Amino acid sequence: MLLTCCSLIVVSIAIIFVVCSIPFVNQLALKYHKFDLPSTRKVHQRPIVRLGGISICLGTLLALGVVTLFADESIFSAAVSGKVAWVLFGSFAFFLIGLADDLINLSPVLRLLMQVSVAGCVWIAGVRIEFLTLPGIGLTHLGWLSLPITILWLAGVVNAINWIDGLDGLASGVSCIAAVTVAIVSLFTGQPAVALVMLALAGSLVGFLYYNFNPAHIFMGDGGSYFIGFSLAGMSIVGLVKSATITAIVLPFLILAVPILDMVVVILTRLKNGQSPMAADKRHLHHRLLKIGLSHRFTVLFIYTLALWTGSLAIALAGIPNSLFVVIAATGLLGCSSWRAWNLAQQS
Secondary structure (H helix, E strand, O other), X not given: OHHHHHHHHHHHHHHHHHHHHHHHHHHHHHHOOOEEOOOOOOOOOOOEEOOOHHHHHHHHHHHHHHHOOOOOOOOOOHHHHHHHHHHHHHHHHHHHHHXXXXXXXXXXXXXXXXXXXXHHHHHHOOOOOOEEEEOOOEEEEOHHHHHHHHXXXXXXXXXXXXXXXXXXXXXXXXXXXXXXXXXXXHHHOOOHHHHHHHHHHHHHHHHHHHHHOOOOOXXXXXXXHHHHHHHHHHHHHHHOOOOOOHHHHHHHHHHOHHHHHHHHHHHHHHHHOOOOOXXXXXXXXXXXXXXXXXXXHHHHHHHHHHHHHXXXXXXXXXXXXXXXXXXXXXXXXXXXXXXHHHHHHHHO
């Protein structure tokens, strides 16, 4: 009963705060001329404020701060709370890095150094990937390799979320689906603190989508995508990768499969063509779907169904009761949307 009450509180506070604060953020950004300008690589055709991450970050943290007044040790145990606090610290630090980039355009080298430094601090605090599954070997203890792999995971997910933020509502919707999935699996595996953090983030993203879905009135910016990405990556380590089993290690990759695979495919394509892996282009999944004739909104909704499907697979893999029905429903939805996408592509 207490956990249900806390869950409703964090979601409600996060939604209300974000919905109410976005107009003020918009006014502030307009006053100081902080816009995301159109370009050949971008889809939007007019300048749009890109500081929505301020509301997402503050809404999530405020909701969690309020719920701690009602929670007890059964939810925030000492062992888990320390790691959760460090992930939140890292998420806020990454938000500041992204916000600074939104405001003053940090150099790529400085931005990378700051990201690695924060991720390294979180690793020192105990938020670590200590096992991997290697083909032909199985589960392997990483030892000193835990540091670079953890940093790669944290920074990689952050940039995957940042890169998928190319259409109105795309990154916020996919991230919301991922956050809810992590929350569901964490509740089932006895990690209520992680679940509450993810529900607070999901609530903030629902409130943000009110303004961000096509046609968007505001973007999350690097500050928002960095905060979201680090929260998802860090909480996945704390809540999901807590045992040396193949299932536990695969779950985070499955939940975040859409942005991760999109990033990997784009990087490999750029390298194959002799380009820098960080070079901006229109090779992302959403660009390709637009190119074959899908509308802006349908492209976003189609990618949502992909995220729902991979999330349903993660729920089933975690062993949650009756999850087979969730997989069947998600598969049916993906099949219908794929059929519709095919028809639209043929007509264009």
